[in-house]
Amino acid sequence: MTNLIEAPPAATEQWRPLVAAVVDRLLDDLVRPGPPVDLVAGYTRLLPTTVITRILDIPGEDRERLWHWAEFGFATTERDPDDVTRAMKDFTAYTAQLVSTRRRDPGDDLLSTIVQATDREGDIPEHQLVHLLCGLLVAGQETSATALANAVFYLLTERPDAWRRIGADETAAALATERLLHSIPLGINPERPGSLLRTAEDVELGGVTIPAGDIVAADRTAASQDPHVFPPHSLSRLFTPLEAGTLAFGAGPHFCPGAWLARLQMQLALHRLAARLPNLHLTTPTTAITWRHGTSTRSPLHLPAAW
């Protein structure tokens, strides 16, 4: 399998101080009023959107709008199609406006760098550039916030034994992050399992030939539990390296470009939350937690907690 990245690229490591500063700032704000707090509203939901707006140098006050568009684009199953079309039109116009502003007045942010690189390249259509940036703006919010909230829920409810180690040791937090990302699916949609992909060429799989041009539902969650590759009860080995590269971020030409940023965010978020609040616990029984069900993601709506 190609495109399974083995080590964080330097480009991601350069964001470490920024991500760490955002995590610390959010933790200060979370802890200041004292318990109880909602870890979703005050931490897991804020982190990815704050990080991406800082990296792309988008005004902080635009964060709620980006969430709104992310929710229309990816998350909720019960949206009126006309509302979705309108939201996507507004989002595209917003992003196109950002492109033209940065083209006129570039900064040293990632958005300006991408616009300048595209212009140097010359033959990349404007709508493709806007589409890419729309993806960067929202594809990481829903996914990263979901993965982090689900991980915190799992650790606080099922693995309080692991919490102090994650807080004490950043390497342990990194190992746990990889396993949590791999083992806890972002969501399950029983009506439409997997991602719909089109075969670019004839593919032979398990003695069956899938002809080029066919649509297939590739279920990464099932592949991630293949017992020939990953022994069962993966989460019981939270602090040992994964047995093989994870498919949590896909594979091939559309491999998630935010994979290492997502890992970095989650690792620092878990490590620093556990270090700051080693006695963190939920203040409500797990059966009282309500869940948000999106088209492809599922996560707790609230995580009331104290320390």
Ligand code: HEM
């Ligand atoms: C836990 C967090 C995340 C998970 C689990 C995740 C997972 C994925 C997956 C499975 C894909 C599809 C890959 C494929 O089709 O083979 C994808 C694509 C993508 N992701 Fe992520 N992602 C995460 C975070 C992020 C972040 C932080 C960003 C950006 C800052 C991002 C940006 C994108 C974009 C732009 C694509 C589309 C790539 C393309 O179509 O070529 N993702 N992601």
